Amino acid sequence: MTTDNFVHEINVTWGDCDPAQIAYTARLPYFALDAINAWWEAHFDGDGWFQLQIDRNIGTPFVNLSMDFRSPVTPRHKLMCETYPTRLGNKSITFGMKARQNGVLCFEGSFTCVFTIADVFKSQSAPEELARVIKPLVRADLA
Amino acid sequence: MTTDNFVHEINVTWGDCDPAQIAYTARLPYFALDAINAWWEAHFDGDGWFQLQIDRNIGTPFVNLSMDFRSPVTPRHKLMCETYPTRLGNKSITFGMKARQNGVLCFEGSFTCVFTIADVFKSQSAPEELARVIKPLVRADLA
Amino acid sequence: MTTDNFVHEINVTWGDCDPAQIAYTARLPYFALDAINAWWEAHFDGDGWFQLQIDRNIGTPFVNLSMDFRSPVTPRHKLMCETYPTRLGNKSITFGMKARQNGVLCFEGSFTCVFTIADVFKSQSAPEELARVIKPLVRADLA
Amino acid sequence: MTTDNFVHEINVTWGDCDPAQIAYTARLPYFALDAINAWWEAHFDGDGWFQLQIDRNIGTPFVNLSMDFRSPVTPRHKLMCETYPTRLGNKSITFGMKARQNGVLCFEGSFTCVFTIADVFKSQSAPEELARVIKPLVRADLA
Numbered sequence: 242m243t244t245d246n247f248v249h250e251i252n253v254t255w256g257d258c259d260p261a262q263i264a265y266t267a268r269l270p271y272f273a274l275d276a277i278n279a280w281w282e283a284h285f286d287g288d289g290w291f292q293l294q295i296d297r298n299i300g301t302p303f304v305n306l307s308m309d310f311r312s313p314v315t316p317r318h319k320l321m322c323e324t325y326p327t328r329l330g331n332k333s334i335t336f337g338m339k340a341r342q343n344g345v346l347c348f349e350g351s352f353t354c355v356f357t358i359a360d361v362f363k364s365q366s367a368p369e370e371l372a373r374v375i376k377p378l379v380r381a382d383l384a
Numbered sequence: 385m386t387t388d389n390f391v392h393e394i395n396v397t398w399g400d401c402d403p404a405q406i407a408y409t410a411r412l413p414y415f416a417l418d419a420i421n422a423w424w425e426a427h428f429d430g431d432g433w434f435q436l437q438i439d440r441n442i443g444t445p446f447v448n449l450s451m452d453f454r455s456p457v458t459p460r461h462k463l464m465c466e467t468y469p470t471r472l473g474n475k476s477i478t479f480g481m482k483a484r485q486n487g488v489l490c491f492e493g494s495f496t497c498v499f500t501i502a503d504v505f506k507s508q509s510a511p512e513e514l515a516r517v518i519k520p521l522v523r524a525d526l527a
Numbered sequence: 528m529t530t531d532n533f534v535h536e537i538n539v540t541w542g543d544c545d546p547a548q549i550a551y552t553a554r555l556p557y558f559a560l561d562a563i564n565a566w567w568e569a570h571f572d573g574d575g576w577f578q579l580q581i582d583r584n585i586g587t588p589f590v591n592l593s594m595d596f597r598s599p600v601t602p603r604h605k606l607m608c609e610t611y612p613t614r615l616g617n618k619s620i621t622f623g624m625k626a627r628q629n630g631v632l633c634f635e636g637s638f639t640c641v642f643t644i645a646d647v648f649k650s651q652s653a654p655e656e657l658a659r660v661i662k663p664l665v666r667a668d669l670a
Numbered sequence: 671m672t673t674d675n676f677v678h679e680i681n682v683t684w685g686d687c688d689p690a691q692i693a694y695t696a697r698l699p700y701f702a703l704d705a706i707n708a709w710w711e712a713h714f715d716g717d718g719w720f721q722l723q724i725d726r727n728i729g730t731p732f733v734n735l736s737m738d739f740r741s742p743v744t745p746r747h748k749l750m751c752e753t754y755p756t757r758l759g760n761k762s763i764t765f766g767m768k769a770r771q772n773g774v775l776c777f778e779g780s781f782t783c784v785f786t787i788a789d790v791f792k793s794q795s796a797p798e799e800l801a802r803v804i805k806p807l808v809r810a811d812l813a
Contacts, residue, residue, distance in 0.1 A: 252565075254561065254564050254575055254576070254577060255564060255575060255576035255577040255580070255688055255689065255694075256557070256560060256561070256564070256576075256688060256694045256695075256696055258577065258688055258689050259684055259685060259687055259688070259689070260434065260437060260438070260684065260687050260688070260689060260690075260691045261437065261443060261445075261502070261505070261689075262577075262581065262689045265684075265685045266413075266417060266445070266446045266449075266685075267413050267414040267417045267685055270409075270410050270413040270449075271410040271542070274409060274410045274542060275540065275542070278540050278541060278542070279538075289540055289541060289602065290540070290541035290542075291403065291540060291541040291544065291548075291601075291602040292602070294403060294404065294541070295403070295548065300404060302404075302409070302453070302456075303409045303453055304452065304453050305450075305451065305452050305453065306409075306413075306449075306450070306451050307448075307449070307450040307451075308448065308449055308450075309447065309448050310445070310446055310447050310448065313445075313505075315577075316575065316577040316578070359404070362404070362456075395708075397704065397707050397718055397719070397720060398545055398546065398551075398707060398718060398719035398720040398723070399545060399551045399552075399553055399700070399703060399704070399707070399719075401545055401546050401720065402541055402542060402544055402545070402546070403541065403544050403545070403546060403547075403548045404546075405546045405720075405724065408541075408542045409542075410542055414685070417685060418683065418685070421683050421684060421685070422681075432683055432684060432745065433683070433684035433685075434683060434684040434687065434691075434744075434745040435745070437684070438691065458720075459718065459720040459721070546720065546723060546724070547723065547729060547731075547788070547791070552699075552703060552731070552732045552735075553699050553700040553703045556695075556696050556699040556735075557696040560695060560696045577689065580689060580690065581689070586690060588690075588695070588739070588742075589695045589739055590738065590739050591736075591737065591738050591739065592695075592699075592735075592736070592737055593734075593735070593736040593737075594734065594735055594736075595733065595734050596731070596732055596733050596734065599731075599791075645690070648690070648742075
């Protein structure tokens with residue numbers, strides 16, 4: 242089944258690679274978070290974590306991440322990070338991701354964030370201004 | 385129960401922090417990998433991933449990582465990363481980690497690597513020169 | 528005077544920023560090197576440092592960088608890195624850069640690299656396959 | 671002439687290296703800034719940039735950095751970053767650095783920061799609480 246989820250493209254380069262000539266493992270969570278930030282930007286008028294925090298006083302700190310590395314990431318192809326929410330809870334949101342190069346699955350992962358009132362770093366329910374946009378995008382079938 | 389596992393100390397600084405004044409989430413897998421590399425250095429005569437790869441032709445690429453974030457990491461205290469193998473399989477090794485600041489658990493995680501013949505990027509059984517050192521250190525009780 | 532130099536766009540995000548809510552200083556040389564790598568990609572059929580090194584056996588290690596920081600870099604606007612060679616010497620190349628956000632100069636810099644035979648890390652004259660492309664692009668007036 | 675300047679030690683690892691098996695150039699300004707932050711910590715009761723900003727409302731943003739790369743940085747030896755102020759101006763401070771591995775000079779650099787009132791990001795004269803500590807440490811002879 243093909244999906245039409247959001248895909249964030251990353252240009253992997255020399256500086257991302259280690260002496261094994263593949264992207265250093267610790268770069269991959271960075272790429273994943275870049276993709277999740279880009280997902281926010283794409284669905285909220287350009288607002289990523291920076292604008293959510295500063296302009297809307299909403300934080301979404303991570304409480305868990307889990308990643309499986311399937312195939313090395315290299316500078317030979319763009320890294321296409323398919324990114325989608327798999328669950329919107331009362332106080333949390335979970336994202337799924339499948340990152341591919343040239344059609345080959347490189348890594349997949351699950352990432353859970355909670356909603357906070359940013360300036361007091363206190364948990365809150367999913368703000369309505371976010372929830373109404375997120376709900377129709379949830380891909381429970383991919384959880 | 386107290387343990388006497390290996391602990392790697394990290395000096396968290398300004399440059400690790402994001403505008404929420406805590407370490408940026410994507411820095412935490414970096415810290416975790418620094419601690420695992422330091423574990424190799426501490427138990428194999430200073431040989432970390434670089435020397436394992438170049439001098440011993442042994443790679444240990446990651447196939448999975450999973451982390452739970454319990455409390456924010458800040459520059460206020462050193463980050464003490466308690467690091468230990470929890471399982472040595474025929475072809476893989478799993479590390480556990482508990483990272484604390486001032487006695488407070490900040491994150492914990494599990495990290496699985498496979499053994500490869502580095503120059504051909506081919507899977508291999510745990511090399512005997514590594515296995516004999518690792519076996520007595522395995523903390524199955526912490527898996 | 529307007530120029531039609533190569534411009535590399537960078538999406539500055541939350542994770543690039545420090546607690547002062549601006550991009551951490553040490554991220555700026557990273558951005559600059561990303562722009563220079565992108566310059567190579569744009570002018571050599573997609574070949575950046577990775578492909579130059581692995582496929583063409585050409586290295587271009589840096590011997591100097593100098594940057595002036597004029598205005599903070601933030602996630603509010605794309606960072607547009609105008610990048611151009613200012614000098615092609617017998618054994619070296621110097622790049623200039625002006626990085627702007629929303630028309631405001633954020634930093635400018637000069638970056639000098641030497642040419643090497645990559646697999647022996649030995650200095651060489653500018654390879655002809657590179658020199659013939661670079662020469663007409665040199666902006667000595669911007670040095 | 672030997673000096674007794676402050677030296678910050680960095681453990682260079684696999685993850686710092688690129689496919690040329692040496693530290694990636696953009697990591698070197700990171701290392702340099704880590705050393706300067708450590709210089710502040712060492713001379714101001716553990717206060718680095720984070721504490722200066724949050725607790726003392728003092729910022730020291732960079733306005734210039736210039737680095738010469740003399741020899742590759744590798745994981746084979748600790749990187750010893752000798753760090754010292756070379757000039758204390760009315761509104762700025764300049765640091766010099768010589769970074770060595772196994773006695774070999776790897777890079778040297780000059781780094782100029784201005785003093786700001788942090789919460790308003792406004793320039794100020796060197797705060798007296800800093801100036802009285804810094805003045806006797808200035809190595810004008812190394813500028």
